[in-house]
Amino acid sequence: MxxxxxxxxxxxxxxxxxxxxxxxxxxxxxxxxxxxxxxxxxxxxxxxxxxxxxxxxxxxxxxxxxxxxxxxxxxxxxxxxxxxxxxxxxxxxxxxxxxxxxxxxxxxxxxxxxxxxxxxxxxxxxxxxxxxRNYESAYLAGIGAGFVTKSNILGIVAAYPIPEVVGIINAFTMGAQLVNQGVSVKVVWLNSWFDPSKAQESARSLVSQKADVLLSLYQDTPSVVTVAEEMGVYVVPTSSDMKKYAPNHLLVSQQIxxxxxxxxxxxxxxxxxxxxxxxxxGMKEGAVRMESWTPNLSADQMSVINEKTAELKAGAFHPFTGPIVDQAGATKLADGEVIEDGALLGINWLVKGVETKLPD
Amino acid sequence: MSRLRVEPRVTESVIAQYLVPVVAIVLTLLSGTVLFTFLGKAPSAVLYTFLIEPLTSRFGIGEVLLKMAPLLLIAQGLAIGFRARVWNIGAEGQLIIGGIFASVIAIHYNESESTWILPAMVFAGMLGGIFWASIAAYLRVRFNANEILVTFMLSSVALQILYFLVTGPLRDPDGFNFPQSVVFADSALFGVLIEGTRANTSLLIGLTLSVLAYVFIRHSLPGFKLSVSGAAPRAARYAGFAESQAIWLGLIIGGAAAGLAGVGEVAGPIGQLQRTISPGYGFAGIIVAFLGGLHPIGICLAAFFMAILYVGGDMALISVGIPNAATTIFQGMLLIFYLASYLFVHYRISFQGRAAAT
Structure with missing residues (x-):
């Protein structure tokens, strides 16, 4: 009362x-x-x-x-x-x-x-x-996810299949693949920026499908984060640091x-x-940064992450550097080729490793 | 000991019937005053912005008429069904499907400048609304499925269909995957009604429908049958009026009107198909229908009043600084007070004094 x-x-x-x-x-x-x-x-x-x-x-x-x-x-x-x-x-x-x-x-x-x-x-x-350039922070979070996952299944609760979101899903997946080739990624499209109950439901269904790291992609609520804490799986929120909603199971936050x-x-x-x-x-301009990395990553693992973080901040590395293959197996970027901003702004394909198809 | 008792009236109170909307509005304004005082705003200033300011400028009046169009259409359509006790509360879904049907034509013939595009869209939108409402009518007549639940749940289905279409088949191919269609050509848009505003000619459809609704209810046999079915279902059955006919007719008319409202939105202020084509007009239309006493003329007034509340709410949001939930709260209070007051049309409160007790 x-x-x-x-x-x-x-x-x-x-x-x-x-x-x-x-x-x-x-x-x-x-x-x-x-x-x-x-x-x-x-x-x-x-x-x-x-x-x-x-x-x-x-x-x-x-x-x-x-x-x-x-x-x-x-x-x-x-x-x-x-x-x-x-x-x-x-x-x-x-x-x-x-x-x-x-x-x-x-x-x-x-x-x-x-x-x-x-x-x-x-x-x-x-x-x-x-x-x-939230895909940069997503790439780093993905590396962390690749380290901590045991089931090798990552789950994403995503807002809309717009290029910005698609880019983040791809970067998160590629980050995980950098350290763990076996990961596969499941996505739930929420078609909403703000729908706490549906976000919670989706998070639960992803966990029941064995996902043990969740990415709460542009959900304007900590719903996914609280579900992760409750169900004991790692979680990565976007936009804000949400450590207080998942003190034990926050992998890292992508702060804008x-x-x-x-x-x-x-x-x-x-x-x-x-x-x-x-x-x-991006990271270079300080528009995005990582907050509250979990203390559960080993020193070796953190050094991999720190190295990539430094490269991104220096502008020396682009997550979308070939070879990149899409879901159908077609080569999107040749070895060493870096994606152009124009292509990234309109990206409408998912990388190999993401199980869910884009709605079309 | 004197006590209060609620007892049924022998005949409906005519005075009460006319007083109900007035009382509901007055009570809403009073509660609003309390609410705004709580928010730390001067109630007089807020109420002025809410109720008067929309009518003080050309822009404001245009916006009110723009808002009024869908509310009027939906409420007139629903009221006919409500009079026959056909509870279609899924006008939102019928609006969405109507909007989709119309958009398909606009998107497919996006290059065309034919003057037939808009009439075709109007027709298609109406069909869409009818189609969606017919599902509920069929399920009710064939399987006795409660139309309140079916129409309501079909609204969610309609929304999912809309999401599917704007993220897929009807998406603008050059729109970077953003979930919206191409912008419609001018030939697929309603003309402007008042120069310099967004009010468009779809309002004329609503007004025409209001006249038709009046004629239908007052001067046509099917309209009479519908009203009898609602007021005295048994008598209607004895007279040989089929209940199923009332259900079909009530839902089809409601669906057609809601579908038209959908066309008015996509071919009006939105000008394309996108994920949100209605901020809940289908539900607000229910309030409008009841506030207008289910009477065509009353509904015109109620739609105008509701439109002012919407537009005034947005204005108050910016210029006085109240949260935008206030509009929703206002509408909610209006419905609750209306329903509460409506009790007195059929019931009265009597004081039972000592004399009665002994």
Whole structure:
């Protein structure tokens, strides 16, 4: 009873706090943020919101931010953006690929505004996009998974079969294969960024199919992580460090950090020299990093991981370096060939070792 | 000892019938006031943004009309079934299938500029909705399967079919695997109703249907039969009105209207097929139907009011800073208060004083 009450009270508080104070401030720049899911304690929207906090920390009173969280991708998102624009926002951060077409329409109508959009592919002078090279961190996590798995079956609870997610699945698999040739990977497509109960169910079914390392791929909830802790299998979350949800069974977390990029884009907007660029930040730029490696890996195993981490940070190694063979056995990259960014941005094939097919 | 007793009325209270929606709305606004005070917002400011601000600008009015179109269509269709006690609560699924059927035409003839594309989509969407609702009608008539459960569960099935199609067969081949179709050509889109807004001509379909619904209920034999089946099922059976006919008709009309709403969305503000084509219009339509007293004119007013709540909720989200769950809570309260108040149409509370006790 008390817990329930406290939760309600907390919800009210979150409501009051996240939406930010509304005042007729004299800020130079009003920035709108649209998130596809609730901000919560961890996950995608939470990290986007940390980016917003970084902006506030960097620019203080010069900026004012307004947040709309849990906005479905559809006609309503367009109204939210338009409403932000008509109430004085001069910059908008769109936190999901489904906002792309509506955002671009508004951007064309309002050349005086700037937009940054998560993980899309369309651009305009005042409409840039951003994503992480999360496949780099996934590759490292995969190495860890290859070391710790006993069943040689890895399970992935994945959001949507979009290129970004497909790339991460491939990198995770190839990382595991680097140290363990026998692994096979099973994927459950959730078709949602945020569906705690379905994520939990999928995690359980993967474990019952003998998966003993789970990758929670862009699930905006710690559901998969808590299931892993409960069922005693290792887990790798994306976006946020989720150590507190799986103190014993967290293999490692793939932490995103939007702060530096957001701050730069706001600075460009303030300085009047914003350009709609595609930003793709990896380990090198500090946009992704590994957090909370499990202490259960041996020193030898950690040294393999550390070596690859250093290479990635130095830009000396690309996880998509041939030879790479797809599920059907066709050679996708010849020996020594490195994938081009363009091909990786549109990747729609899975590497050999992934059992589940792409839906088509 | 005096005590309260709830007892059935001999005849339905006509005054109560008209008062119910008003009371429900007033109670909702009062609870809203409490809720917003709790959130630390000035209730007057929030209620102003919620209820008045949408109507103060061309943009706002356009958005309200845009929202009203699907709600109106769905509610008019459902109400006809509800009057006959055919409980189709799966308009969401019928909307999705209608949207899919229409999209198939738009995607297949994406290069065409023919003026027949849109009418064909409207027709296909209607067929899609009918098809989906017919499954429930068949199962009910043939196997006596509860249509509440079947229509509701078929909504989930429809959503999965949509996911399958946008991640596969109907996906934009040049869209980097993003789960959405190509953007429709102009020939596959409804025209703009008010210049400078997103309100489109699909609203006219809803208004036409409202007139038809009125005529159907008041002046047609099948409409009369449906109403009798709902009000007095036994009498209907004695009069030789087949129950199965009411079920088929109720579901088909509801499905057709929901399918049309689906066309209005994909060929309207969305302009392509994607994973979310409805933010729950199929369910909100149920509230609209009841709030409108299952009467065609009442439903027009209720759809307009609900649309204001939706748009006002989004505006309040940005300009006053309330969480977006507030809209859903508002709608939920509205339905609950409506249902609670509706009790007094058929029942009344009587005070039993000492005199009665002795």
């Amino acid at each position: 008390m817990r329930g009450l406290r939760r309600v009270a907390a919800l009210f508080f979150v409501g009051v706090l996240t939406v930010g104070a509304h005042s007729a401030s004299a800020a130079e720049l009003k920035i709108g943020f649209v998130y596809p899911s609730p901000v919560g304690d961890v996950g995608w929207a939470h990290e986007l919101d940390n980016g917003r906090k970084a902006i506030e920390a960097a620019f203080g009173d010069r900026v004012e931010t307004v947040v709309a969280e849990n906005i479905p991708e559809g006609p309503d998102a367009s109204r939210i953006m338009n409403q932000m624009a008509s109430t004085g926002a001069k910059m908008i951060m769109l936190g999901s690929f489904g906002y792309m077409n509506d955002g671009l329409k508004l951007a064309k109508k309002r050349p005086d505004m700037t937009f940054i959009h998560a993980s899309g592919y369309k651009l305009a002078d005042n409409f840039g996009n951003f994503q992480t 950090d939007w702060g530096p990029h957001f701050v730069e884009m706001v600075k460009n907007t303030l300085d009047g020299n914003f350009k709609g660029i595609p930003y793709w930040g």
